[in-house]
Amino acid sequence: MSTRSAFGSGSNAFTKYTPIHLDIALLITGKMGPFRQLGALLGRRKAAILAPETTSAPTKRRKGAASKIGAAKRPTTEPASVDHLGRPLSEAALATAREYWNFQRQFDSYSGGDKGTKHSSQPIDLLLQLAQSRRAYTRHVLGVTELESGTRTYEPPYVGPLTVDDLAAIAPSPPAAPEVQLAQPDQASEPVLCPEQLEVVELAANGRNIFYTGSAGCGKSTVLHAAKKRLRSMGKNVQVLAPTGKAALAINGMTTWTYAGWTPGHHKRPLKELEEAVLGCAIQERFEKTDTLIIDEISMVENLHLERLNAVMKSARGDDSPFGGVQVIVTGDFCQLPPVKPFQHCITCGSDLIPTEEEEETIHRCPNCEREYHDSDKWAFRSKAWAECNFVHVHLKSIHRQSDPGFISLLQKCRLGIPFTQDEVDTLMAPRSVGTDAIKLFPTRDEVRRTNEEAFARLKNRPHSYTCLDEFVWNEDEHPYLESKSQTNLDNSLVALNEHRFEPRIEFKIGMLVVLLINLDLSEGLCNGSQGTIIGFERYDEKTPPRSRHRKYIATREEQLQLFVEKQLQDRRKLYWPIVRFINGITRTIEPECEVHELGYHRPYSLLCRTQIPLAAAWAMSVHKSQGMTLDRAVVNLSRAFAQGQVKCSLSRVSIAVVEAEASIYPVRERHAQAAASLWINIHTLPGTHPLAMKKVRTTVRFVSPLQKIARVAEGVRVDRMETIQEYAVPPWVPRLRPTLEADRGKAAEMVNKISGIVIATSSSVKKGIVGMGGLARDTLFNRTSETVTNYAVVLGTREEQNPYTAELAAIAMALEKLPASICHRHITVITRNQSALAAVGRPRQQSSQSIIRQIYDLARLHRQKRNSVTFLWIPAEIDFALGSDAKAAAQRASKQGRTPDSQMPQAKSTAMRLAMERQRATRVLPVGVGKFSKAMDAALPGKHTRDLYDKLKRREACVLAQL
Incomplete structure (x- = not known):
């Protein structure tokens, strides 16, 4: 041809x-x-x-x-x-x-x-x-x-x-009006910018690198869109980024991961490899065409993530300037949420970092190149890239989202850590009608799970259940050290995927509120975090099997999807997929999704796969998930807020008209009283060698100090037999015991029935002012109830000296001590229903019953020297098993009225604290203004200047200054 x-x-x-x-x-x-x-x-x-x-x-x-x-x-x-x-x-x-x-x-x-x-x-x-x-x-x-x-x-x-x-x-919109006209009322088509917002836009137009911040509602997103429009009208290529898909959708941008062409697995690669991989591909072209980079929600961007992006852009653009010479504008509020799971991989070699709990913070160490990363350096502003950018800092102070001045003041106090007044606490705690469909925001996932389970039980429709399919594709030759990843739970799910966002087993009902866990279709607004309601179920059709949306590992993904379908059809004849109507009006049938995670240092990687329906119950949501959202109705539960910024972030998501702060926010006066009682008790529990223990409260006539007033109130609390609290219960070099806390009822019942070896059950009881403990140990090798190794029922003391927590710890120690010395090469399991006692064993600190915890560690060490394994297990109180019932009965016998303590134990600090608090509440002798001047001085001292001052002083001088 x-x-x-x-x-x-x-x-x-x-x-x-x-x-x-x-x-x-x-x-x-x-x-x-x-x-x-x-x-x-x-x-x-x-x-x-x-x-x-x-x-x-x-x-x-x-x-x-x-x-x-x-x-x-x-x-x-x-x-x-x-x-x-x-x-x-x-x-x-x-x-x-x-x-x-x-x-x-x-x-x-x-x-x-x-x-x-x-x-x-x-x-x-x-x-x-x-x-x-x-x-x-x-x-x-x-x-x-x-x-x-x-x-x-x-x-x-x-x-x-x-x-x-x-x-x-x-056609493009007409050119923007001159700046003097932007604030005119007749420009109703666009938000009116205030002077401080206009300043940020002007700085951006002048090509400056900018970091602008402010409280929620100050107009950070409005400024972002205005700056983006201004820069694009100047002919610049502007890329708008955010750390999460939800935040990126809100600003019509993309995630930092998508912009760089990364997945979380890319952080496993050495930095040099990331720099080389971008050369000659479409990502390099994207970097070269970028003139301005705008990053929103910068508080959730990790230090090393920003460092990697900076290095890769320098390499791709062939320019050693920050981010390869690109103008960088970042915005966010560092008083809100921190990066999630920072310092997972070393930036130099890509190795998995090993976290180590130190006295003050967590340190992440690289086993390969021996680099250390301190948890306090997780923020983006602690990175070298941040310092290189030489940002102009702008603080937006005017609040536009909330119109209530009182609520704005409350948010500002919460943002800066200033204590609430009693009126502000009453405002938060006042009950309001928010409707049954209001989202509950919780700090912890456990609270979210419990709330969702209770709401699910109220739906009367027939449930449709789905069990996940887990698979570990192990490259044994390259990654022999990953053998432990193949361990499974009792339900055959992989232990390595216990923290996966897809649940091992999930049930759906019509009318159930759900949240989407993947970015399904960003063009339709269906992303990770989209909410909706299940309105029905669509029957599975063999002619249209679920297909993978991702091309990477497509063969593995589609094989897992087919196996998932076969697994669901094993115990049913028909299979249905949930139909969800999302709040934006889009209705979709949600099919299973296979998520693949790469493991190992060398290719080909080993793969961890989980296949499940990518939905979760949405009656409750974590505070982390809510960041970047503006909710119309919400109930905020702050009782277990653990991260600075969670309270402020959750309250700033909603308007004052519908916010309801429920749970344990103690009034300011109550917290002052608690601090005062704690100080008095702590002084009497210090070791005799401590300087404060040798000081006495001196009585003066002209000036009655707050400590003297506290002493008068606490005179009735006995401190002569109080326990001594040492600096630490167990030396730092002693390996910590790792109790198992199993909250799932089904798993707990199954675990109890499968336990073999020496089984110990302990219990405590408080009855009519008497605290008792009991326990018994049996050898399941003989499988006969008559083979009881040991049992006991002991009176510990009165309610004014002991409590169930100390009694449970004492019961565990006594059980380990009473085991026959001849037991060796056996498995010993201690089962208790007191969660706080086992938590104290796992993380011993300066707290009550230090001596008993130390004894438990010593006894466990002795048993291990005899080649015995010792395991501690907590199960919920509602789980019934014969040995636990016998232990409870023994404890109740010990706490009968009229019985006297078998031995004199030191008074528990926690009990003395409770008695002192009761007296404090009754008398309210502590003045309202105590500590007010000190708090004002602390707030006036900038943290950086204070640290610089301390660094210049000698240790003794710094201690004196701190006391003053």
Whole structure:
């Protein structure tokens, strides 16, 4: 076949290009063999290629749906709106398809012999551009940033040229009015910027690197959009980023991960490898075209994540300036939430970091290159990249979201850690009607789970349950150290995936509030965190099995999806997928999703896979999940807020009209009283060698000190037999015991029934002012209840000296002590229902019963020297088992009225504290203004200047200054 006949009669412009030239063009763009992509690229002209001389009339375009994947398609007369799988096209895919057919029309003019049409591109260039557009369209359809070698590409559906009406609809807005007009009332189409917001926009227009911050509602997002519009009107390429998909959706941007072409697995790679991987790919082109980078919610961006992005952009752009010379604008509030799970991988070598609990903070160490990362350095502003940027700092002070001045003042106090007044506490605690569908915000996932379970039980519809499918694909040759990842729980789920966001087993009912756990369709607003309600279930059809949305590890993912379906069909004849109507009005059938996690230092990686329906109950939500959202109705529970910023973040998500702060927020006066009583008790529990223990409260007539007033109130509390609290209960170098806390009822009952060896059950009881303890140990080897190794019932003391916590610890210690010395090479399990006691054993601190905890550690060490294993297990009180009932009965016998303590034990500090607090509440002798001046001074001292001052002083001088 000649070149002429192959490309149509009269194509003089094409006679000098042979098939070899075309093959080279396709090799450059498609990385495939000769003519393999040529047939797909020019497939719609197949008839003309086979019989060019006989085809004189224009080819008719077929109507209807797209043909099979990979087959040649004729352009339709109507612009297409779906891809080859029938899914709606995104704006990016439509634009790429329009570009592709524009190039195709130019190519047609050459191959059709239209000599009168002039083009800037030559035919070989058009072929290159056609191939590039085809690959770009395939990337948009598959939702990936880069195609792997050998990936099949798809021809875009026909999209016609833009009409005059189309151009009018998408024409850019008129130029922005002069700055003096931005604040005029008649500019109602855009938010009115206040002077401090205008200052940020001006700094951005001048090319400065900016960090602007402020409380929730100060207009940070408004400034972001204004700065973005101003910069783009200047012809700059502006990329808007956020750390999470939810936050990125709110600002019409993308995540920092997507911008860099990363997944969490990329952090496992050495920095040098990340820098090299970006060279020569589409990501480098994206970096090179970027003029300005705007990053929202900077408080959740980790130190090393920002460092990696800085280094990679420098490498890609060939510029050692910060971020390769790109203007950087960051915004957020560091008084809100910190980065989630910081310091997972070393930036130098990519190794998994090992966290170590030190006295003051957690230190993450790299086992490979021995680098250390302190937990206090997790923030973005502690990174080198932050210092290099030399940001201009702007603090936005005007609040626009909340109109209630009282609520704004409350948020500011909460943000800065200033204690609430009694009136402010009453405002928060006042009951309000927020409706039954209000989201409850909790600091911990345990509280979220419990609330969701209770709401689920109230639905009367038939549940549909789904059990996850876990798989560990182990590359044993490269990663022999990962063998432990194959360990499974009792339900056959992998232990390594216990913290996975997909639940091992989940149930759904019609009417259930749910939240989406994946970015399903960002163009439709369906992302990680989207909320909705289950309105029905769609039956599974074998003809349309669930397919993977990701191309990476597609074979593994689709195999897992098929196995997941087979697993669900094992115990049922019909399988249904939940149908969810989201709050934005979109209704979707949610199919299973397979998430793959890479493990190991070397390729090919080992893989951890979990397949499950990507939904979770949404009656309650964690505070972390709520950041970046503005909720209409919410109930905020702050009783277990553990991270600074959680309270402020949760309250700032809602308006004062519907916020309800429930749970344990102690009034300011109550907290002062508690601190006073704690000081008095602490003084009397210090070791005799401590300087404060040798001091006495001196009585004065002219000035009665607050401590003297506290002493008068606490005179009735006995401190002569109080226990001594040492600096630590167990030396830091002693390995900590690791109790098992099993809250799941089903798992706990199953674990109790499967325990073998020496089983010890302990219990405590308080009855009519007497505290008792009891316990017994049995050997399950004989499987007979008569084989009791030991049992006891002991009176510990009165309620004014002891409590159930100290009694439970004493019961555990006595059980270990009473075991026969002949027991060796056995498994010993201690079961208790007192969670706080076992928590103290796992993390011994300066607290009550230090001596008993120390005794438990010593006894456990002695038993292990005899080759016994010692395990501590907590189970919920509602789990019934015979041994636990016997132990409870023994404790109740010990606490009968009239019995006297078997031995004199020191008075528990926690009990003395309780008695002192009761007296404090009754007398309220502590003045309201105590400590007010000291708190004002502390608030006035900037933290940085104070630290600098302390650093310049000697240790003794710094201690004296701190006391003053």
